[in-house]
Amino acid sequence: NAGVTQTPKFRVLKTGQSMTLLCAQDMNHEYMYWYRQDPGMGLRLIHYSVGEGTTAKGEVPDGYNVSRLKKQNFLLGLESAAPSQTSVYFCASRPQGPREQYFGPGTRLTVT
Amino acid sequence: AQSVTQPDIHITVSEGASLELRCNYSYGATPYLFWYVQSPGQGLQLLLKYFSGDTLVQGIKGFEAEFKRSQSSFNLRKPSVHWSDAAEYFCAVGDTGRRALTFGSGTRLQVQP
Numbered sequence: 001n002a003g004v005t006q007t008p009k010f011r012v013l014k015t016g017q018s019m020t021l022l023c024a025q026d027m028n029h030e031y032m033y034w035y036r037q038d039p040g041m042g043l044r045l046i047h048y049s050v051g052e053g054t055t056a057k058g059e060v061p062d063g064y065n066v067s068r069l070k071k072q073n074f075l076l077g078l079e080s081a082a083p084s085q086t087s088v089y090f091c092a093s094r095p096q097g098p099r100e101q102y103f104g105p106g107t108r109l110t111v112t
Numbered sequence: 113a114q115s116v117t118q119p120d121i122h123i124t125v126s127e128g129a130s131l132e133l134r135c136n137y138s139y140g141a142t143p144y145l146f147w148y149v150q151s152p153g154q155g156l157q158l159l160l161k162y163f164s165g166d167t168l169v170q171g172i173k174g175f176e177a178e179f180k181r182s183q184s185s186f187n188l189r190k191p192s193v194h195w196s197d198a199a200e201y202f203c204a205v206g207d208t209g210r211r212a213l214t215f216g217s218g219t220r221l222q223v224q225p
Contacts, residue, residue, distance in 0.1 A: 031211055040121070042202055042215035043156075050211075058212060090155065094211060098144060098163045101213060103156040 002026055004104035006091050012110045013081045021076040021107050023091030031094045032074040033101065034058075034066060036087040043090060049074055081111045114139040116203050118216035125193050126224045133188040133219050135177075135203030144206035145186040146213065147177055151199045159201075162186065173197070198223045 007022040023032065030051050035043040035058075045058030047066040055066045063085060065077045074093075078085060088108050092101040115138045125131055137143055144163050148156040160171025167179040177188045186203060200220045204213040 033212055035213075035215075040217055042116075042217045043204075043213070044215075045212050048212055092213075100146060100158050100161050103148075105155045 004091055004093055004102050006089075006104040006107050008107060009105065010108050012112065013078075014112055015082060017081050018077070018079050019081065019109075020078075021089055021091075021109075023074045023076070023093075023104060025072055025074075025091075025093040025102070027093065027095070027102065028071070029093035029095045029102070030071075031096070031101075032068065033092045033094075034064070034074065034076045035090045035092065036060065037090060037106075038087050046076065046089075081109075083111045085109065086111045114143075114205050114207060114214045116205050116214055116216035118201075118203055118219050120219045121217070122220045122222070124222040124224060127195050128192050131188075131190045131193045131197070131221070133201050133203075133221070135186045135188065135216060136184050137186060137203070137205045138184065139205050139207070141208065143186075144208070145177075145179060146204045146206065147171065147175070147186075147188050148202045148204060149199050150202065150218075156202065159188070193221075193223055195223045195225065197221060 004025045033048045034046040037043045049055045049068040052071040067075045091104040094101045117136045146161045147159040162179045200218045202218050203216045
């Protein structure tokens with residue numbers, strides 16, 4: 001049982017490049033989330049999903065897109081990376097009901 | 113909109129001393145409350161959670177937290193800090209709709225020998 005995994009762990013992009021971050025969970029959780037973590041700001045919600053085939057915007061969605069074609073995977077896309085998207089990205093999942101979220105190890109992204 | 117305030121950005125305590133990290137939240141209904149810990153370069157680990165019932169909750173690594181509705185607080189405590197407790201601590205409130213978390217900005221704990 002690997003829990004929540006994220007690919008890649010590190011990435012450096014040039015401004016304007018695109019990339020996709022992959023989050024996978026093997027716990028059959030319904031809910032999945034993408035957060036970004038910036039110094040002094042805690043974690044902020046980018047997008048989330050309440051089930052396969054559904055996605056919704058969080059607090060800071062601009063510049064990002066997501067897809068959840070399979071229940072176990074939640075993809076975060078950057079179509080045209082900007083330096084303001086330099087951050088650490090965390091994926092999380094949780095089952096239905098009042099339960100905690102389980103976090104992945106994070107992806108450190110630098111946009112130059 | 114819900115929010116979480118952690119007033120202390122950085123705290124230094126001596127090993128063996130007691131610890132209290134403050135957390136205040138703003139939420140219109142009964143909140144789901146959490147404390148997570150993050151070691152440098154690592155992900156987030158759940159320390160403890162409050163959903164309902166007993167307002168004093170016990171967590172892992174000897175931590176506890178008390179939910180005080182009248183003060184909108186959920187402070188984290190530990191009676192005797194160990195050097196391995198040095199990390200960043202995040203308080204979070206969960207909403208009952210999206211089930212997403214709103215995090216505080218974190219408190220970095222340094223432990224002196």
